[in-house]
Amino acid sequence: MIRQRTPVKRSLNPARRFNDPALEEIWHVISTIPRGKATTYGSVARAAGLPGRARQVGFALRTAPDGLNLPWHRVVGAGGRIVFPASSRSHREQARRLRAEGVRVVKGRVTPSAMTDLEAL
DNA sequence: GCCCTGACCGCCA
DNA sequence: ATGGCGGCCAGGG
Numbered sequence A: 001m002i003r004q005r006t007p008v009k010r011s012l013n014p015a016r017r018f019n020d021p022a023l024e025e026i027w028h029v030i031s032t033i034p035r036g037k038a039t040t041y042g043s044v045a046r047a048a049g050l051p052g053r054a055r056q057v058g059f060a061l062r063t064a065p066d067g068l069n070l071p072w073h074r075v076v077g078a079g080g081r082i083v084f085p086a087s088s089r090s091h092r093e094q095a096r097r098l099r100a101e102g103v104r105v106v107k108g109r110v111t112p113s114a115m116t117d118l119e120a121l
Numbered sequence B: 001g002c003c004c005t006g007a008c009c010g011c012c013a
Numbered sequence C: 001a002t003g004g005c006g007g008c009c010a011g012g013g
Helices: A014-019 A021-031 A041-047 A054-062 A089-100
Strands: none
């Protein structure tokens, strides 16, 4: 079959990603989120010394090298909300992974008791 | 440099 | 509960 030109955006040069201290820090913080818990993008940003830059956390997650095996599913939106569209593959996958570690997910939201503030660790 | 687009957030109608 | 909006900041065209 004919391979069409991919419409997918080219991501950042991997080599450069590894050299960005902010991204490294964000990835590190995410790696410390305990099993069975979930936290927010904003919390990760603060813990990484980047208050107010929740969006950058999203970017960091999106561009993270697979080899890091980050617990990406433990990062959710404010109020425990899974940010992916409810019908999406990613949404189901995230909910599945969370439940697999005992986190209750109701209507796309992580139960408050499972939420944790990284700064309190 | 300008403009649009986000795995965001919080406020407010 | 829900949608809109401004604020936020980094990438990419």
